[in-house]
Amino acid sequence: MQSFADDRFAAARALLLMVEGMIEGATLVDRASRVVWFSEGQLALLGGPRLADVVGQEIERVIPHSRMREVVETGRPHPLDIIQYGERWLLVTRLPLRDEAGEVIGAIAFALKNSIPYLRPIAERVQHLQARLARMEQALSTTRTHRYNAEHILGASPAMRQVSRLLRRAGEVKSPVLLLGETGTGKEMVAHAIHAASSRVNRPFVAINVAAVPENLMEAEFFGVAPGAFTGAARQPRPGKFQLAHEGTLFLDEIGDMPIALQSKLLRTLQDGEVEPVGSNQLARVDVRIIAATSRPLAEMVRAGTFRQDLYYRLNVLSIRLPPLRERTGDIGLLAARFCEQTAASFGVPVRPLTPAALARLEDHDWPGNVRELANVIEQAYARTEGPRIEAADIADALAPAGPLPRSAAPAPGATDLAAAVAGLERAMIADALAQAGGNKREAARRLGLSRSNLYAKMRRHGLAAAPD
Structure with missing residues (x-):
């Protein structure tokens, strides 16, 4: 053990004694992390042992949670x-001691006197920010969860019994799920239920309607934006839906x-588990379970x-077809009764x-x-x-x-293209609903039994103006 009389330790002790009025206590240890010296203030903090009784002991035997050994061994x-000492909190500095060759020969620690009161405004500010962050995280976890x-x-x-069986299976496996069915069959509700039945139930559920996102913003919505990526971009990174759903x-x-261009990048993300x-x-890196849905x-x-x-093969691992209501014999009464209860409430x-x-x-x-549409009819009956x-x-x-449907809704005589006829009918019905609603898209969407985002997507598809109200 190096002696306290060692000139190098004596110099450190002399320095600490010079500033004794500014410090609560001081400690010196050697290269083996054994106690070389404690100041009178440090001995008082430790309960008043005699210096002779602690010199030479390993620092942890005197101060159980001391980090002095870490300073000696790393040189940092x-x-x-x-x-904390009892009910007192102290601001401590620890420094390695080196010889002329730069080798660590020990360490020194000292606690500044009355330092905590000066730090209180900073500590309170940090505490306030931490509380605010906790509230924001709580709000985010509330909004990004299954309903x-x-x-x-x-x-x-x-x-529907088949749907329920596949839903339970989807909750047990980790594979992607593809929900197929006409508009209004409840695909989003089933997606929520699959998440609720899975091992990820306590993690985020993030939904995005691809048809409602402008094509030039899709990549940013999915994969996020780096700080200053383009003129007007925020200085902080903006996470995309993949990052939010991690x-x-x-x-x-x-x-x-x-x-089709974004499909390629989505496929790469699904294969590699990475977003750029x-x-x-x-x-x-992202760890996301995908549930996709389409009426197409x-x-x-x-x-x-x-x-x-x-991409189709990547998504179509476990597919669930949601039957249209006309194929659900006996279910209309159950659903109508539920919608009556919800509407009345x-x-x-x-x-x-x-x-x-x-x-x-x-x-x-x-x-x-x-x-x-059934839910809409019940609500109309109440209203x-x-x-x-x-x-x-x-x-x-x-x-x-x-x-009455406008004449343009009828297919042209001799038309045999079913898809074109359906598209023409859809366009005419949307145009008529907009006219009946005086251009109010919220009301037009209600009349058609669509969500507003779905209405906007269909308007863009048919070349109708789709600016929000």
Whole structure:
């Protein structure tokens, strides 16, 4: 053991004694992290042992959680550290001691007197920022979570029993899921339920409607933006949906509307588990479970060359077809009763049961808008009519078209292209709904049984102005 009389330790001790009025306590250890010297103040902090009784002991035997050995072994200083002695908090500095050759021969530590009061404003500011960050994280975790689970998926028909079986299976495996079905069949609700049944239930659920994102912004929405990537870009990085969904689930609605160029980058992300933000050449690792959905015939699009075959195979591991409402024999009564309860609760009125005639009228309808249309019809019945029950006439009134279809809705004589005829009918119905709503897109979307984002996407597809209200 190096002696306290060693000139190098004596010089360190002399320096500490010169500033004794500014420090609470001081410690010297040798190259083996054994105590060489404690100041009187340090001995007082330790409870008043005699210096002779502690000199030569390993520092941890005197100060159990001391980090002096770390300074000796690494040669790196600890300029600032806050430690607790009983009820007191001290600001401590630890420095290595070196000989003329630069070799570490020990370490010195001292605590500044009255240092914590000067640091209190900084500590309070840090505490405030930490609390604010915790609140923001809590809000984010609340908004990025599932809203539905398997109990929300109603249906006793054979088709829905198959959906329920596949939903449970999707919760057990980690493979991508592809949801297929017409608009309004409940694909997003099923995606939420799959996430809720999976091992990622406590991680984020992030949804993005591909059809609602302008093509020139899609890459930024998916993969994020690096600081200053373009003129006007923020100085802080903006995460994309993949980063937000890290360790959770990313729901890609209307995947069939994704441009072919972005499909290639999406495929690479799914294969490699990495994203490259716009304006950056740095890759970021992401762990995301994909659930994709579409109302378009992806297999036909693959054959036509408008959807990448390799991406289709990557997504189509576990596919679940959601049946249209017209194929769900016996489910309309269950769903209508649920929508009556929900609508009554939102209106703050008693539940109005359906008469047998009203239910028969619902079951006679072919439901081109599927479950979403049924929910809309029930809400219309509550909004338009009064009475203890919902009558057949109330349903008929809600199902009645807003007006006669324009002549342009009919296919041209001799037309044999079914897709073109359907597209023409859809365009005409959207134009008519906009006209009936006086250009109000929210109201037009309600009349058509669509979400506003879906309406905007269809308007762009048919060459109609799609600027938000």
